[in-house]
Amino acid sequence: MNYLANENRYTEMPYNRTGRSGLKLPPISFGLWHNFGGVDVFENSRALARHAFDLGITHFDLANNYGPPTGSAEETFGQILKKDLLPYRDELIIATKAGYRMWDGPYGERGSRKSMLASLDQSLKRLGLDYVDIYYSHRFDTETPLEETMGALDQAVRQGKALYVGVSNYNAEQTEEAVRLLKNQGTPFIIHQVHYSMFERRLEQGLQELLAREGVGSIAYSPLARGLLTDRYLDNIPADSRAAGGSVFLRPEDITEEKIAKSRLLNKLAQERGQSLAQMALAWVLRKGHVTSALIGASKVKQLDDNIAALKQPNFTEEELNLIDQILAG
Numbered sequence: 001m002n003y004l005a006n007e008n009r010y011t012e013m014p015y016n017r018t019g020r021s022g023l024k025l026p027p028i029s030f031g032l033w034h035n036f037g038g039v040d041v042f043e044n045s046r047a048l049a050r051h052a053f054d055l056g057i058t059h060f061d062l063a064n065n066y067g068p069p070t071g072s073a074e075e076t077f078g079q080i081l082k083k084d085l086l087p088y089r090d091e092l093i094i095a096t097k098a099g100y101r102m103w104d105g106p107y108g109e110r111g112s113r114k115s116m117l118a119s120l121d122q123s124l125k126r127l128g129l130d131y132v133d134i135y136y137s138h139r140f141d142t143e144t145p146l147e148e149t150m151g152a153l154d155q156a157v158r159q160g161k162a163l164y165v166g167v168s169n170y171n172a173e174q175t176e177e178a179v180r181l182l183k184n185q186g187t188p189f190i191i192h193q194v195h196y197s198m199f200e201r202r203l204e205q206g207l208q209e210l211l212a213r214e215g216v217g218s219i220a221y222s223p224l225a226r227g228l229l230t231d232r233y234l235d236n237i238p239a240d241s242r243a244a245g246g247s248v249f250l251r252p253e254d255i256t257e258e259k260i261a262k263s264r265l266l267n268k269l270a271q272e273r274g275q276s277l278a279q280m281a282l283a284w285v286l287r288k289g290h291v292t293s294a295l296i297g298a299s300k301v302k303q304l305d306d307n308i309a310a311l312k313q314p315n316f317t318e319e320e321l322n323l324i325d326q327i328l329a330g
């Protein structure tokens with residue numbers, strides 16, 4: 001049977017303006033880094049994408065190398081688009097990136113014009129699309145002049161293959177230079193994708209002010225610290241969790257006693273606020289408009305429901321914020 005999106009998907013979701021651009025994003029966006037690879041169960045990936053859209057989550061984030069194997073998350077999402085979501089293409093913001101290692105040889109990674117533009121063509125093919133909404137430089141490349149990488153982003157827009165561009169994992173100085181170059185070219189640089197959660201606060205050391213000053217939006221990736229800021233690991237490492245699944249980005253040894261002790265204290269505060277720990281962690285990332293959107297992952301549909309409910313309780317008292325800082329400081 002054909003998929004029909006939930007007709008109430010827009011009734012409750014507030015959308016945030018991305019920097020000073022005209023583009024609005026949902027406060028919670030969905031990333032396909034995990035659970036959409038060729039190794040994953042397609043029907044689960046499909047159910048996740050459909051459910052996210054039914055909840056009003058219009059933004060789906062990919063990269064050339066997401067999988068495993070690399071490229072397969074874009075292929076999976078391409079299949080989901082074909083089966084279910086393409087009739088809604090104009091309601092979707094689809095992002096992809098290039099910069100990390102994708103194919104063999106000197107052009108399969110980093111930020112050269114050759115690599116960035118070839119990778120975008122490959123991504124579009126896997127996704128079955130003519131354009132993506134946002135194209136990112138996934139990381140700063142110390143070997144390529146920034147003019148060249150930013151010129152490639154600009155070219156992607158001028159070719160009609162991307163509507164907007166962004167950078168990810170650039171520090172404040174690198175971002176400032178990117179803003180200067182892209183402004184001069186008239187390129188719609190609207191967003192910075194940045195690692196930000198209660199456990200990772202480097203955004204607050206200068207980058208945040210720069211983005212606000214320059215009118216560039218921000219999207220916080222791994223706002224749940226890959227699951228550490230949820231109830232997932234409070235008692236043990238569940239067999240169906242990311243940490244148990246062999247991900248090199250969350251290994252059992254990353255679930256330290258120190259982190260879990262903090263998560264337990266945060267969980268207690270979340271319960272007092274009438275929230276789950278995941279909900280409080282998302283509300284915290286989004287507090288006072290710190291970021292445009294929180295970019296979550298999920299392995300189960302019920303996690304999406306839990307996370308979206310964070311929007312019902314967005315406010316913190318000064319006392320709660322101070323207590324969170326104290327817990328994090330250990």
Ligand SMILES: NC(=O)c1ccc[n+]([C@@H]2O[C@H](COP(=O)([O-])OP(=O)(O)OC[C@H]3O[C@@H](n4cnc5c(N)ncnc54)[C@H](OP(=O)(O)O)[C@@H]3O)[C@@H](O)[C@H]2O)c1
Nearest residue numbers: 031032033221222223224225226227230241242296297299
């Ligand atoms: N630009 C970059 O360099 C970069 C880097 C990393 C990520 N990203 C982007 O950010 C997205 C999100 O990253 P992430 O997956 O690390 O984000 P995250 O939201 O911090 O972690 C997601 C994981 O947390 C667990 N989880 C989520 N909601 C839960 C809930 N309500 N209750 C219990 N557990 C819950 C799930 O783990 P289980 O799988 O164990 O169930 C889920 O897979 C990626 O998909 C990608 O698009 C970008």
